[in-house]
Amino acid sequence: MNYLLRRLATFPLVLLGVSILVFVAIRMVPGDSITAMLGTEAGLLTPAQRDALAAYFGIDQPWFVQYWRWIGGILHGNFGISVTYGRPVLDVILERFPLTLELAILSMIIALAVGLPAGIYAATHSEKPSDLGVRIVAMIGQSTPSFVLGLLIIYTLSAGFGVLPAMGEFAPLWQDPLRNLSQLILPAITLGFAFAASVTRIARSAMLDVLSDDYVRTARSKGASARSVIWRHALPNALIPVVTLGGIEFGYLLGGAVIVEQIYALPGLGRMVLDAILQRDYALVQGAVLFIAFNFMIVNLLVDLAYVALDPRIRLGEQ
Amino acid sequence: MVHLTSRLLSGITFAAMLGVEAVSTQASAATLHMAWSQDATGLDPHKQTAFSSLRLLELIYEPLVRVDASLQIVPAIATSWEFSKDGKELTFKLDPKAKFQDGAAVTSADVKASFERILDEKTSAAARANFLSIASIDTPDAGTVVFHLSQPDVPILTAMSDVNAAIVPAAEVKAGSIGTKAVGSGPFKLDKWDPNAKEVLSANKDWAGGPTGVDSIEISVLPDEAAILAAMRTKQIDFALLNDPLVATLVPKEASLQLNRVPVLAYHVLQLNPSRKPMTELKVRQAISCAIDRQDVLDTASLGEGKVTGPLTIPALATDPSELFCYKRDVEKAKKLMAEAGFADGFSATVIGATGEPPTAAAEAQVIQSQLAEIGVKLDIKMMELNVYVDAWLKGNFDMAVALNGGRADPYTMYNRYWTKAGNLQKVANYIDDTLDSLMQKGRAETDPAKRKAIFAEFEKHLAEMSPWIWLYTSYSYTAQQKNIAGFVPTPTGTLFSLSKVTIQ
Numbered sequence: 001m002n003y004l005l006r007r008l009a010t011f012p013l014v015l016l017g018v019s020i021l022v023f024v025a026i027r028m029v030p031g032d033s034i035t036a037m038l039g040t041e042a043g044l045l046t047p048a049q050r051d052a053l054a055a056y057f058g059i060d061q062p063w064f065v066q067y068w069r070w071i072g073g074i075l076h077g078n079f080g081i082s083v084t085y086g087r088p089v090l091d092v093i094l095e096r097f098p099l100t101l102e103l104a105i106l107s108m109i110i111a112l113a114v115g116l117p118a119g120i121y122a123a124t125h126s127e128k129p130s131d132l133g134v135r136i137v138a139m140i141g142q143s144t145p146s147f148v149l150g151l152l153i154i155y156t157l158s159a160g161f162g163v164l165p166a167m168g169e170f171a172p173l174w175q176d177p178l179r180n181l182s183q184l185i186l187p188a189i190t191l192g193f194a195f196a197a198s199v200t201r202i203a204r205s206a207m208l209d210v211l212s213d214d215y216v217r218t219a220r221s222k223g224a225s226a227r228s229v230i231w232r233h234a235l236p237n238a239l240i241p242v243v244t245l246g247g248i249e250f251g252y253l254l255g256g257a258v259i260v261e262q263i264y265a266l267p268g269l270g271r272m273v274l275d276a277i278l279q280r281d282y283a284l285v286q287g288a289v290l291f292i293a294f295n296f297m298i299v300n301l302l303v304d305l306a307y308v309a310l311d312p313r314i315r316l317g318e319q
Numbered sequence: 320m321v322h323l324t325s326r327l328l329s330g331i332t333f334a335a336m337l338g339v340e341a342v343s344t345q346a347s348a349a350t351l352h353m354a355w356s357q358d359a360t361g362l363d364p365h366k367q368t369a370f371s372s373l374r375l376l377e378l379i380y381e382p383l384v385r386v387d388a389s390l391q392i393v394p395a396i397a398t399s400w401e402f403s404k405d406g407k408e409l410t411f412k413l414d415p416k417a418k419f420q421d422g423a424a425v426t427s428a429d430v431k432a433s434f435e436r437i438l439d440e441k442t443s444a445a446a447r448a449n450f451l452s453i454a455s456i457d458t459p460d461a462g463t464v465v466f467h468l469s470q471p472d473v474p475i476l477t478a479m480s481d482v483n484a485a486i487v488p489a490a491e492v493k494a495g496s497i498g499t500k501a502v503g504s505g506p507f508k509l510d511k512w513d514p515n516a517k518e519v520l521s522a523n524k525d526w527a528g529g530p531t532g533v534d535s536i537e538i539s540v541l542p543d544e545a546a547i548l549a550a551m552r553t554k555q556i557d558f559a560l561l562n563d564p565l566v567a568t569l570v571p572k573e574a575s576l577q578l579n580r581v582p583v584l585a586y587h588v589l590q591l592n593p594s595r596k597p598m599t600e601l602k603v604r605q606a607i608s609c610a611i612d613r614q615d616v617l618d619t620a621s622l623g624e625g626k627v628t629g630p631l632t633i634p635a636l637a638t639d640p641s642e643l644f645c646y647k648r649d650v651e652k653a654k655k656l657m658a659e660a661g662f663a664d665g666f667s668a669t670v671i672g673a674t675g676e677p678p679t680a681a682a683e684a685q686v687i688q689s690q691l692a693e694i695g696v697k698l699d700i701k702m703m704e705l706n707v708y709v710d711a712w713l714k715g716n717f718d719m720a721v722a723l724n725g726g727r728a729d730p731y732t733m734y735n736r737y738w739t740k741a742g743n744l745q746k747v748a749n750y751i752d753d754t755l756d757s758l759m760q761k762g763r764a765e766t767d768p769a770k771r772k773a774i775f776a777e778f779e780k781h782l783a784e785m786s787p788w789i790w791l792y793t794s795y796s797y798t799a800q801q802k803n804i805a806g807f808v809p810t811p812t813g814t815l816f817s818l819s820k821v822t823i824q
Contacts, residue, residue: 168555
C-alpha cells in the first residue's frame with residue numbers, strides 16, 4: 001500500500017516533466033498554426049493579418065506566458081480548446097479514447113491467445129521441426145510491418161472476395177456492437193499478429209529458461225505429471241517477461257496505433273495526435289501527450305503489481 | 320501452426336460476413352458516398368486555402384462568378400457583369416432568386432460586407448492581396464453592386480470566381496460567426512462536420528441553381544488512398560478524390576469504376592534560389608534548365624501521368640513548351656554554359672522537398688539529382704514535413720526546392736506574387752526582373768484578349784529563358800467514381816461544383 005502511494009506521488013512530477021517536454025518540442029519544430037492552415041499562401045498575409053491570426057491561435061504571447069496559462073488551466077481541469085475541432089481538448093480526447101482502448105484490448109487478446117500457447121508449445125517441443133515452424137512464423141510476424149499486413153488484408157478481401165467492413169463511419173461499441181466488431185476485428189488482427197509473434201518468442205525463451213530451473217527438475221523428480229509441471233510450476237514464472245512485454249506493448253497501443261488507424265480509417269487517438277501535429281493544434285497535441293503519458297504510467301504500475309501476484313518472492317519497493 | 324492459420328482465416332471470414340451486412344444496410348439511392356484522404360481544415364471561406372477545404376466550401380458557398388471547365392467566366396450569384404471603358408469600374412447584377420441557406424435573399428449589402436471583410440486586415444484573408452485595387456463599393460440597389468477600382472484590373476474578375484471571394488451573409492459577418500457556422504447560398508448545406516472523419520451535406524432546396532441531383536453527400540476521410548480504392552471496389556464509396564498517381568492508375572483496372580482525369584493548373588517545378596551562389600549566374604541557371612529532361616522526370620516520378628509545361632499552365636494562353644528555352648535536353652550545351660560561368664567542375668547544393676506533398680516529390684528530387692550529376696552538380700536531397708518545408712520555403716531559405724505550386728485561371732493572379740517587384744512572395748522567388756514586372760503590369764490592365772495573350776506569351780518566353788525556376792510538368796487531378804454516377808465534370812481548377820448536378824443511376 002505504501003508502495004502504491006509512493007508511486008502515485010511521483011505521477012505529478014513525471015507529468016510536469018512530460019508537459020514541459022511536449023510544450024517545448026512542438027514549438028521547436030519550424031512552422032506554426034498559421035502555416036499549417038494556409039500553407040504557402042501564408043506568405044500573402046500582411047504583418048497585421050499575421051498578428052491577427054497569431055492572436056486567434058493564442059501564439060502571440062511569449063512561450064512562458066503560454067505555458068503558464070496552459071498549466072494553470074489544467075490545474076482547473078481545463079486542457080484548452082482545440083483549434084481544429086473548436087471544442088475542449090479533453091472532450092475530443094475522451095471521444096477518441098474508447099476506440100483506442102478497445103483496439104488495444106482486442107489485439108492484446110489476440111496476441112496472448114495465439115502467442116502464449118504457441119510459445120509454450122515451441123518450448124516443450126524445443127529443437128524439433130514443430131518448434132522451428134513456430135519460430136519461423138513468429139519471425140515473419142515480427143518482421144512484417146503493419147502497413148504491409150493491413151494493406152494486404154484490405155486488398156485481398158476487397159479484390160479477392162469483394163467485401164470489406166464499412167469504412168469511414170465508425171460505430172461505437174455501445175451503439176452497434178456487431179458493426180463495431182466488424183470494423184475492429186481486422187485492425188486488431190493486424191496489430192495482434194506482430195504482437196503475437198513477440199509474445200511467442202518471449203514466452204518460448206522464458207519457458208525454456210524456467211524448464212531448466214532446479215525447482216522444475218525437483219517437481220519432475222517428485223513425479224508431477226508433465227502437464228502439471230508446465231501449467232502449475234513453470235508457467236507462472238515464465239509469465240513475468242510476457243507481462244513486462246505485454247505491459248509495454250499495451251501502453252504503446254493506448255497511445256494509438258497510427259499506421260493501422262490510417263489504413264483502416266479509424267478515428268483513434270493515434271490519428272488524432274498525428275493530425276494535430278500536422279495541423280499544429282498545440283493544445284490538442286499537448287493534452288493528448290499528457291493523457292497518453294498518464295495511461296502509460298498506470299499500465300506500468302499495474303505491471304509491477306502483476307509481478308507480485310505472479311511471484312510471491314517479489315516484494316515491491318523494499319530494499 | 321495449422322491451428323494459428325485456421326484461427327486467422329476464420330477471423331477474416333467472420334469479419335467479411337459482417338462487412339457485407341454492414342454495407343448493405345448502409346446503401347441509399349439518393350446519397351452520394353464520397354471519400355478523400357485529406358480533410359478540410361476549416362469552414363471560413365475567406366481564410367481557408369487547403370485544397371479539401373476549398374472543395375468542400377464550394378459546395379456550400381458561392382462567389383459572384385465561377386469559371387467553367389474551359390476556364391471561361393460564367394454566372395454564379397451575379398447573372399451579368401461589365402467593366403467600364405477605362406477598366407476602373409466593375410458592375411454586377413445579382414440573381415434575384417439567390418438565397419442564403421437561412422432563407423434570406425442575397426443582396427448587394429451582403430456582397431459589400433463580404434468584400435469589406437476580405438479587405439479587413441483583421442480577417443487575415445490570404446486572397447486579400449488579389450483585391451487591393453478595390454477603392455470603394457457602391458450598392459445603388461439591392462440587386463446591383465459597383466466596384467470602383469484604383470487602377471484598371473482585369474484579373475480581378477477571375478479572382479472573384481474563387482471561393483475565397485465567396486459571398487457570406489452580412490448578418491453573419493456582423494455576428495462574427497463566419498467559420499463556426501456555414502451559411503452560404505450554394506447547392507448544399509453542411510449538416511455535420513467531424514474533423515478528420517466525416518462531413519454530411521444535404522441538398523439546399525432553395526438553391527437558385529435549381530434542384531440538385533442527389534439528396535445528400537456523405538464525405539468520409541479515408542487517409543490511405545489504397546483503402547479508398549478498396550472501399551470503392553466493394554461499392555461503399557461512389558466517388559473519391561485521389562492524389563497519388565500510383566493509386567489512380569489502378570482504377571481503370573476495375574470494371575465497375577471509372578477514372579476521371581484532367582490536367583490541372585498547378586505545376587511541378589524545381590525552384591532555384593537566384594539570390595544564392597552560384598544560381599545568381601544566369602548561365603548556371605540556364606545550364607540546369609538544359610541539363611534537365613522534363614519528360615524523364617514526369618515519366619519516372621509520376622508514371623508519365625501529366626504533361627511537360629512552361630510557366631503558363633492555362634490552356635488558352637500556354638505556349639507550346641517545345642518552343643521554350645532548352646525544353647529539349649542538351650547536356651553538351653549545359654556543360655558549355657557551366658564552363659562559361661566558371662563552374663566547369665560543377666558545385667554542390669541542397670534541394671528541399673515536402674514528404675508526400677506532392678506524393679511524387681521525393682522521386683522528382685531523385686531524378687533531378689541524377690540528371691544534374693551529369694553536369695557536375697551534386698545535389699543533396701532534404702525531405703521535410705510539410706509545415707517545416709513551408710516555413711523554409713516562405714523564408715526563401717533553400718538553394719533549390721521541388722514544389723507543387725498552385726495555378727490560377729488568370730496568369731496575373733497566378734504569378735504577380737512572385738514576379739512583380741511588389742509581389743508578396745517576391746522573397747520566395749528572390750528574382751527581380753524589370754521586363755517581367757512591366758509585362759505583368761501591362762497584362763493586368765489590358766482588356767483585349769488577343770493583346771493579353773501576346774503579352775503573356777512574351778512573359779512566358781522571357782521567364783523560361785531567365786530560368787529562375789525550372790518548370791517541369793503539370794499533373795492530373797483525379798477523381799474516381801462508380802460507373803452508375805453520371806454528370807460529373809472534371810475541371811482544371813479541381814472544383815467539385817458539378818457534384819451539384821450529379822445523379823446516381
